[in-house]
Amino acid sequence: MTLHLIARPLTIYFGKLLFNLILLGALNIFTVILYLLFVTGFTVGNYLIFSVTILLGTLGLASASTIIAAIIAKANTKGTLYPVLSFPILLPLLLTVINATKLSVEGAVFGDAVGEFQVLISYLVVITAISYLLFESIWKE
Amino acid sequence: MTLKLFLGIWLSLVIIAGISFPITENPTNWYDLPFVPGLEDKARIIFFHVPMAWVATLAFGISLIYGIKYLSKENLDYDIKSVSSAGLGLIFAILATVTGSLWAKFSWGSFWNWDPRQTSIFVLLLIYGAYFALRSAIEGDEKRATLSAVYAIIAGVTAPFFIFIMPRLVEGLHPNEAFVSQGKISMNPTMLVIFLCSLSGFTALYFWMLNTKVRLERLELKHHLKGD
Numbered sequence: 001m002t003l004h005l006i007a008r009p010l011t012i013y014f015g016k017l018l019f020n021l022i023l024l025g026a027l028n029i030f031t032v033i034l035y036l037l038f039v040t041g042f043t044v045g046n047y048l049i050f051s052v053t054i055l056l057g058t059l060g061l062a063s064a065s066t067i068i069a070a071i072i073a074k075a076n077t078k079g080t081l082y083p084v085l086s087f088p089i090l091l092p093l094l095l096t097v098i099n100a101t102k103l104s105v106e107g108a109v110f111g112d113a114v115g116e117f118q119v120l121i122s123y124l125v126v127i128t129a130i131s132y133l134l135f136e137s138i139w140k141e
Numbered sequence: 142m143t144l145k146l147f148l149g150i151w152l153s154l155v156i157i158a159g160i161s162f163p164i165t166e167n168p169t170n171w172y173d174l175p176f177v178p179g180l181e182d183k184a185r186i187i188f189f190h191v192p193m194a195w196v197a198t199l200a201f202g203i204s205l206i207y208g209i210k211y212l213s214k215e216n217l218d219y220d221i222k223s224v225s226s227a228g229l230g231l232i233f234a235i236l237a238t239v240t241g242s243l244w245a246k247f248s249w250g251s252f253w254n255w256d257p258r259q260t261s262i263f264v265l266l267l268i269y270g271a272y273f274a275l276r277s278a279i280e281g282d283e284k285r286a287t288l289s290a291v292y293a294i295i296a297g298v299t300a301p302f303f304i305f306i307m308p309r310l311v312e313g314l315h316p317n318e319a320f321v322s323q324g325k326i327s328m329n330p331t332m333l334v335i336f337l338c339s340l341s342g343f344t345a346l347y348f349w350m351l352n353t354k355v356r357l358e359r360l361e362l363k364h365h366l367k368g369d
Contacts, residue, residue, distance in 0.1 A: 088267040092302035
């Protein structure tokens with residue numbers, strides 16, 4: 001409640017976004033290290049595609065889940081709502097990331113994955129821009 | 142009243158014509174429908190499936206526009222229009238899915254086989270299912286209206302990705318080429334007339350249903366406000 005008085009809505013939004021980014025980034029790096037160490041037969045063919053995919057995937061996932069979590073924070077029943085709301089929003093991101101990871105494991109050249117990266121970048125820009133515009137009306141409720 | 146009656150007769154004629162006009166190899170009479178290679182008798186579904194999909198798109202678009210209007214004006218009447226249109230859109234989207242998968246059973250051999258079109262309409266149904274789940278989880282009219290409008294806008298901006306991503310991932314089998322070639326509609330005149338009559342008839346049906354639903358919701362809101 002005091003946050004409503006002392007901070008501007010966009011400050012709160014970017015703070016939340018930054019927190020989610022750091023959390024998801026750390027988790028993703030940890031998971032990748034575990035995968036490379038312990039899953040037998042998992043080798044990455046093209047590390048450039050792989051790392052760009054992880055970077056863009058983390059950014060997209062963090063910004064989409066921040067705004068959905070903001071909506072859900074205002075709802076009365078919070079527990080089961082998150083997967084229901086986020087799944088259709090995240091699906092285009094997930095499908096593209098899966099495809100790009102597949103390309104990187106198969107050892108494709110960077111040029112093959114440019115289409116996937118374009119989709120990921122446009123998804124990131126669209127979601128962040130729309131969150132920037134809409135966060136204030138969620139925050140006021 | 143007369144309008145309702147006219148609409149009923151109009152749609153009955155469209156349905157009778159769509160189902161009963163014979164499909165022949167060489168259309169000679171005015172009522173003969175042409176033979177479409179690969180579709181044969183199954184081509185009749187175009188009179189019902191395409192209008193359903195079109196009305197669903199229209200209804201979701203109108204719902205989105207009223208959602209944006211609500212966020213800028215904060216007038217609950219816009220929210221009533223938005224949610225009524227979304228509900229109707231969901232009904233028409235389900236009808237489009239059902240007619241589409243009936244057709245798929247006889248053309249592709251199974252009701253559901255994750256064709257890109259089927260996947261994208263499945264996600265559309267998920268989005269609006271989530272939209273109504275969100276609405277039922279929020280108390281307070283203004284809060285519910287704002288949050289569901291925000292969710293509809295976020296879902297609306299991510300939806301185009303499906304139109305561009307899905308065809309890139311999988312080759313579709315959805316027969317657009319049968320009627321649309323090089324951006325032009327190539328259809329026999331009789332078929333085109335029935336198709337356009339069906340399209341306009343179902344669009345009019347949607348607007349009539351929307352009007353009725355909006356009036357009902359307004360009464361319910363008034364009753365609800367008086368009760369508090």
